[in-house]
Amino acid sequence: MVEKDGFEGKPTSVWLDTTPETHFDALATDLSTDVCVVGGGIAGLMSAYLLTEAGHKVVVIEAGKIVEDVTAYTTAKITSQHGDIYSYLIKAIGETKAKMYADANQSGLRKIVSIILDKKIDCDLVKQSSYLFTEKYRNVPMLKKEAQAAARLGLPASFVESTPLGFDKGAVEFRNQAQFHPRKFLLFLAKEIVKKGSIFENTRALDIKDGSVITDKGKVTAKNIVIATHFPFFDKERFYTKLFPHRSYVLGMRLKSEVPEGMYFNIDGNRGSMRNQIVDGKKYLLVGAGTEKAGEDADTEKYYENNKQYAEARFKVDSIDYHWFTQDNRTLDRVPYIGKLSQGNIYVATGFGGWGMTTSAVSAMIITDLISDKVNPWSPLFNPNRRAYVKYTKTLIGENVKLVSHLLSRRLKRHAFDLPTGFEAGEGKIIKVKGKKVAIYKDKKGEIHAMSPKCTHMGCTVNWNGTEKTWDCPCHGSRYNYDGKVIHGPALRDLEKEEI
Numbered sequence: 001m002v003e004k005d006g007f008e009g010k011p012t013s014v015w016l017d018t019t020p021e022t023h024f025d026a027l028a029t030d031l032s033t034d035v036c037v038v039g040g041g042i043a044g045l046m047s048a049y050l051l052t053e054a055g056h057k058v059v060v061i062e063a064g065k066i067v068e069d070v071t072a073y074t075t076a077k078i079t080s081q082h083g084d085i086y087s088y089l090i091k092a093i094g095e096t097k098a099k100m101y102a103d104a105n106q107s108g109l110r111k112i113v114s115i116i117l118d119k120k121i122d123c124d125l126v127k128q129s130s131y132l133f134t135e136k137y138r139n140v141p142m143l144k145k146e147a148q149a150a151a152r153l154g155l156p157a158s159f160v161e162s163t164p165l166g167f168d169k170g171a172v173e174f175r176n177q178a179q180f181h182p183r184k185f186l187l188f189l190a191k192e193i194v195k196k197g198s199i200f201e202n203t204r205a206l207d208i209k210d211g212s213v214i215t216d217k218g219k220v221t222a223k224n225i226v227i228a229t230h231f232p233f234f235d236k237e238r239f240y241t242k243l244f245p246h247r248s249y250v251l252g253m254r255l256k257s258e259v260p261e262g263m264y265f266n267i268d269g270n271r272g273s274m275r276n277q278i279v280d281g282k283k284y285l286l287v288g289a290g291t292e293k294a295g296e297d298a299d300t301e302k303y304y305e306n307n308k309q310y311a312e313a314r315f316k317v318d319s320i321d322y323h324w325f326t327q328d329n330r331t332l333d334r335v336p337y338i339g340k341l342s343q344g345n346i347y348v349a350t351g352f353g354g355w356g357m358t359t360s361a362v363s364a365m366i367i368t369d370l371i372s373d374k375v376n377p378w379s380p381l382f383n384p385n386r387r388a389y390v391k392y393t394k395t396l397i398g399e400n401v402k403l404v405s406h407l408l409s410r411r412l413k414r415h416a417f418d419l420p421t422g423f424e425a426g427e428g429k430i431i432k433v434k435g436k437k438v439a440i441y442k443d444k445k446g447e448i449h450a451m452s453p454k455c456t457h458m459g460c461t462v463n464w465n466g467t468e469k470t471w472d473c474p475c476h477g478s479r480y481n482y483d484g485k486v487i488h489g490p491a492l493r494d495l496e497k498e499e500i
């Protein structure tokens, strides 16, 4: 129930457009199991699959439908090349830990590829190079440094003077990386999981109490619980102070010219990300560009427009057939939070920073080892309870100042709105009705949907997203449809209805 319109092309991802909908039942009775995995994206399903393979009985709980949230809108490059991370990590956490990050992600890449090959999964796997490139001569030394850092850590990396793009000034090439169709891969894993365990859709986890996941449909009691809900829905460890959702926008386009081979990420500031994908026998170029703090800007259409201009300046674009966006959570030190929480047998996998294909595989391997009482060599690096704050005080303060200002804006701007005289169909606004702020959406039939603009997570004021027709929270990335129904957490409850 998301009303969309606006930009050119279908308002959905290539992955959703080319795979069938799933139909797993909702939870109907209370259950007991070895492991309850909460969240049916790549982190949850990869964990559920490896745990099942390791002999655990697994129940997956999914608030909506599996693989319809962030993972359905990714660009699905399976690579350990995560921007310019390796020179940064060596400086920030030292060579030993940086090598651990490199090894873990290369193993994540190999794990996904080996599952695909072993199980003969038809999911458009293509092995190819990943390039971190620049269009500016002044950034070449930075890339050379990154290539050296990555090679020193044992990664298959080298600096190359040019790439198949033709317009770059040089790049770091990571050889033997891969891309795939994430929904085809994960829907296959889901079928494997339910051979020995269960998946329940339309079942939202609301709390964890005494070893049980309490959902809106019943209770699952489990020896171990894995939180893979993107932003953790259960937050005793205060992830809300150390996870920051950022968004980017993708266009799926046909070109009049040859679509380049390879996967690309631009280091110059616009963070252009590219790869190709065959759809119905035709080759598409997927172009992602731009990034912003999730939910802060109501005018999301301009990001698609910028993205289009970025592509048109570099390729002969024939048609734009898809547009989509999604968001991912960054951590303070660019290393995801994966592992056991400080209380109970509860595990978490989050903070993938835009690189959740390999890091989800890493999460699944670490969590499976920990639950199976095996030593995992990388788990200390990803420990979700690590105290890295001192080094990252600047980021911490900057991001949390934004949070506090969003929380306060509710009070500061309380009287700043007046009832507008005109209200177009398809428009959403926050207005003042009888002295109270109300979020109003007028649908295409002229019907008014009125609700409180107060996010049910921690009370920040939501913003209207005119392109997607959703209410988006700038604090931790919760999203609601035009009628106030939660479509992305950490919020667990819908926006409160208002009478006007």
Ligand SMILES: Cc1cc2nc3c(=O)[nH]c(=O)nc-3n(C[C@H](O)[C@H](O)[C@H](O)COP(=O)(O)OP(=O)(O)OC[C@H]3O[C@@H](n4cnc5c(N)ncnc54)[C@H](O)[C@@H]3O)c2cc1C
Pocket: 038, 039, 040, 041, 042, 043, 044, 061, 062, 063, 064, 065, 066, 067, 068, 069, 070, 071, 072, 073, 074, 075, 076, 077, 078, 079, 203, 204, 205, 206, 228, 229, 230, 233, 246, 247, 248, 249, 250, 288, 325, 326, 327, 328, 349, 350, 352, 353, 354, 355, 356, 357, 358, 359, 360, 489, 492
């Ligand atoms: C534009 C963009 C492009 C990207 N491209 C790449 C790429 O090329 N390569 C790469 O490695 N990474 C990429 N990423 C990152 C990657 O897509 C994400 O890190 C990854 O998909 C996150 O997976 P997840 O399983 O954590 O989240 P999700 O896929 O969102 O899964 C979480 C699931 O939990 C469910 N859930 C939430 N709350 C509850 C609850 N209370 N109860 C039950 N279920 C709940 C949700 O409905 C959802 O299905 C990209 C990110 C963006 C923003």
Ligand code: FES
Pocket: 455, 456, 457, 458, 459, 460, 473, 474, 475, 476, 477, 478, 489, 490, 491
């Ligand atoms: S206040 Fe946290 S997501 Fe809205």
